[in-house]
Amino acid sequence: ADIYNNYTVHVHQPAMFQPVGGMGKIGDAFTRECRDMITFNAKVTKINQDETGVTVDYINTDNPESMRKSVRADWCICTIPLSILTQIDINVSEPMKQAMAAVPYDSSYKVGLEFKRRFWEEDEWIYGGITYTDLPITQISYPSQDLFSSGSGVLLGAYGFGEASYKFNSLTPKERISAALEYG
Ligand SMILES: Cc1cc2nc3c(=O)[nH]c(=O)nc-3n(C[C@H](O)[C@H](O)[C@H](O)COP(=O)(O)OP(=O)(O)OC[C@H]3O[C@@H](n4cnc5c(N)ncnc54)[C@H](O)[C@@H]3O)c2cc1C
Structure with a gap:
């Protein structure tokens, strides 16, 4: 009988909280706080790592004919989906390339x-x-x-x-x- 006093049984689901206004508000908050650090409409075309850092090339999607730009940093945290990343010019090792291509995505x-x-x-x-x-x-x-x-x-x-x-x-x-x- 004790199990019925435990409010995590399936008939007593724990409360689920949600951001006021929906999940989109999380992204809005990041945009508000980090606006100066974000470059919008930047499509990454190349990621090149070397001994001292990483160079990322991108184009402005508002004006694709404009000059390709690049940024350089010590590290790059890349969150481009693997299904796209495998189509981008990126210098990672062969086993890494194979691992990236092996991850399936669902529709x-x-x-x-x-x-x-x-x-x-x-x-x-x-x-x-x-x-x-x-x-x-x-x-x-x-x-x-x-x-x-x-x-x-x-x-x-x-x-x-x-x-x-x-x-x-x-x-x-x-x-x-x-x-x-x-x-x-
Ligand atoms: C219809 C649908 C319903 C879903 N429902 C749920 C749900 O109810 N709950 C849940 O937890 N998950 C859900 N998911 C899954 C969830 O949305 C994904 O797992 C999650 O969004 C993945 O986050 P991500 O940051 O890895 O990729 P994404 O959200 O896809 O972000 C990748 C970003 O990279 C950008 N990008 C791509 N190429 C380039 C490039 N060359 N240069 C620069 N930027 C680029 C894209 O524009 C995009 O903004 C759902 C997914 C779908 C499609």
Whole structure:
């Protein structure tokens, strides 16, 4: 019986906190605090390491015809996805190159749908959580904020992986919304 007093059993899930305004606010805060250190619209084209440091070449995506620029530093912390990094001119060892090319990536897609009215709450009494389906949209996820409020709300109208995501990702945004609405 003791186990039922433990609030981490699956029927008593721990509280999950979220940033006010959504996860995007984390990136916004970094931008606010580190604005002077960031170069926007810089597409890295080459990373070259030598005995004394690293040189990173980039182009300005706003003006691709402009001169290629470069920055030099003691170290480079690179967070470019491996699927792209393997296509960039980078002087790493052969085993490192092979390791980078060997990491598989999965495909995924999400569709956000804003409705004028929170019909899932008003008509269906659904407050947060997820509806799982056997359709290509996989799931419908309901907002966990502003419960009982009137006016508009945003649903996660689809969140799929694998085969279905290739189909969804090849649609235009408009077609994607139509498909998500139809399945929903
Ligand atoms: C549809 C979808 C839904 C997901 N849902 C969830 C979820 O609910 N929860 C969760 O935890 N994770 C989720 N993920 C996974 C999560 O988004 C990723 O794991 C995470 O964003 C990876 O972070 P990252 O910094 O490695 O790469 P990214 O976020 O992809 O960042 C890489 C950055 O590198 C930049 N870049 C690429 N090439 C260059 C270049 N040549 N020069 C300069 N910059 C370049 C890109 O513009 C990008 O900003 C989801 C992913 C997808 C696609």
